[in-house]
Amino acid sequence: MPIIGIDYQKCNSCRMCIQECPRRFFLDESKSRVHFEDIDGTCSLCGHCIAVCPEDAILYEDFGDDVFTFDGIENLEKIVPYESLYKFIRAHRSIRHYKKREVPKEILKQVLDIMQYAPTGSNLRYEKYVVISDREKLKNISDAVIETLLQDPGMKDKYEESFNIRKKYYDIPVFFDAPHVIFVYSLLDMQLADHNIGIIITYGRLAAQSLGLGTCWNGWAQIASLDNKKVMKLAGIRGKHIGAFTIGYPNITYKRCPPRSHKPIKGLKID
Known part of the structure; x- marks a missing residue:
């Protein structure tokens, strides 16, 4: 079982893991501790608990590669602003x-x-x-x-x-x-x-x-x-x-993005 528990020396009891996965993380109020339990072995290994924990307190093994983080991970819109992404995707051919x-x-x-x-x-x-x-x-x-x-x-x-x-x-x-x-x-x-x-x-x-x-x-x-x-x-x-x-490697370059007709969108009124 790759998620094996919680490092209580790191855990600050923020309960973000419970919010992210209430099926397997729960609060033991008698000890004021968060616990992890996957009784039926159905954890999908999505890793959201690992990703959301601010203290890196989730213990795990055999997940594959290592955890990856970087400066700016909490503000991804600053790494790739919409204007840059729009150009990159719109010009994709x-x-x-x-x-x-x-x-x-x-x-x-x-x-x-x-x-x-x-x-x-x-x-x-x-x-x-x-x-x-x-x-x-x-x-x-x-x-x-x-x-x-x-x-x-x-x-x-x-x-x-x-x-x-x-x-x-x-x-x-x-x-x-x-x-x-x-x-x-x-x-x-x-x-x-x-x-x-x-x-x-x-x-x-x-x-x-x-x-x-x-x-x-x-x-x-x-x-x-x-x-x-x-x-x-x-x-x-x-x-x-x-x-x-x-x-x-492409043997051609494109100079502009061709137009596309826009489809009507139900539920969103756009002027």
Whole structure:
């Protein structure tokens, strides 16, 4: 059990842990002490009790990595003001043109590290990750994806011409000749897994952009993986819930952010 108790030499009885998790933290009024108890073993290991404690008095073990904190953690809006975040997100583009050079492993690791801090429903964290950099393998997956999609009449009508055009410009058309593709898959057999993967990939794409990299969510690979086990075998993935994105150094720059139509919002009147 990773949460093992409270360090009473540090605890100041502020009761913030009770406020954060009243199911497992409670006040023993006879001793005026806060206690932790996880009788049914259902603690999700979210770590909120660790994060909220002002005295670092929560005792734990086997959580994975170490606690992380920094100056300014209590005022995050000063680290990334809305105006800066707006520009960063508004200018985010799906990149389909990449330089030929590979991304160093240390930088790919930074992207993947951020992805593993993405929130998941109930903190289940069932997701697994595969990075593919071998061009022959990427070519084989690309070919299998195209073959799979074109077997469907609707997909063939929509994408056959597009794939034929892309083959003139790319050796690996499904992945736009990107040097790397990151697959995220989950063995959790419920719809929640798709939401988790979507959030995780979004974390990765934004992290990549902050490192000067470009990315593009790859729906083709996602659809084909679910329809053809050959694609999954080539990629080394399994399960019913899959996501993938290309990543590399962009060989294109954008000068402005295109306009978008705004959807009506119920419950909020905006002039």
